Amino acid sequence: KNQVEQSPQSLIILEGKNCTLQCNYTVSPFSNLRWYKQDTGRGPVSLTIMTFSENTKSNGRYTATLDADTKQSSLHITASQLSDSASYICVVRPFNTDKLIFGTGTRLQVFP
Amino acid sequence: GAGVSQSPSNKVTEKGKDVELRCDPISGHTALYWYRQSLGQGLEFLIYFQGNSAPDKSGLPSDRFSAERTGGSVSTLTIQRTQQEDSAVYLCASSPGGGGRTQQPQHFGDGTRLSIL
Numbered sequence: 001k002n003q004v005e006q007s008p009q010s011l012i013i014l015e016g017k018n019c020t021l022q023c024n025y026t027v028s029p030f031s032n033l034r035w036y037k038q039d040t041g042r043g044p045v046s047l048t049i050m051t052f053s054e055n056t057k058s059n060g061r062y063t064a065t066l067d068a069d070t071k072q073s074s075l076h077i078t079a080s081q082l083s084d085s086a087s088y089i090c091v092v093r094p095f096n097t098d099k100l101i102f103g104t105g106t107r108l109q110v111f112p
Numbered sequence: 113g114a115g116v117s118q119s120p121s122n123k124v125t126e127k128g129k130d131v132e133l134r135c136d137p138i139s140g141h142t143a144l145y146w147y148r149q150s151l152g153q154g155l156e157f158l159i160y161f162q163g164n165s166a167p168d169k170s171g172l173p174s175d176r177f178s179a180e181r182t183g184g185s186v187s188t189l190t191i192q193r194t195q196q197e198d199s200a201v202y203l204c205a206s207s208p209g210g211g212g213r214t215q216q217p218q219h220f221g222d223g224t225r226l227s228i229l
Binding site for chain 1: 116143145147152153154155156157160162168170171203205215217218219220221222223
């Protein structure tokens with residue numbers, strides 16, 4: 001069983017709509033949780049980083065939330081654009097280690 | 113450039129050959145990571161370099177895999193006697209510092225897509 005699980009695996013939405021991606025993790029204790037965006041054929045790019053004590057972090061139209069009690073995080077995308085089409089990866093950094101644990105990602109497709 | 117640079121971007125080779133993948137991290141970044149990304153899988157940690165410390169090699173899948181980092185900058189990942197299951201995208205990332213509690217993001221290159229025939 002993966003320590004970081006994401007849902008849905010894939011998602012199709014229309015341009016302008018909002019969406020929410022989910023991340024459930026079992027890593028404990030952890031130092032921080034990150035969301036990355038990976039365009040096809042490119043490396044992942046950091047969107048947000050939240051420590052275990054933070055509940056929310058925004059980056060433009062991207063808002064990440066964290067509930068350390070339920071070990072869940074979500075990434076909310078507002079007013080989606082065609083350029084939001086990508087894979088979104090949830091990443092957890094366990095406490096006292098430099099090795100990140102990556103989810104398998106949610107592939108988002110935004111259609112006009 | 114200002115980002116992490118990897119070369120080659122694509123590599124096709126025959127089974128049994130050796131390959132070398134190169135990573136140029138962002139200048140001044142002391143931490144460097146190698147990951148492997150197979151189709152439909154999450155990124156798999158391979159190896160981590162932090163400054164002059166001994167590298168963390170715990171993610172290397174077999175003794176056919178090795179990596180070096182010369183002068184605290186450029187890194188080379190070598191795969192000997194390649195197998196078809198080695199086909200994947202190999203990603204390199206760097207960050208300003210290591211330590212389990214750092215909040216610094218890792219900056220990724222665009223990877224090398226390795227195909228073993």
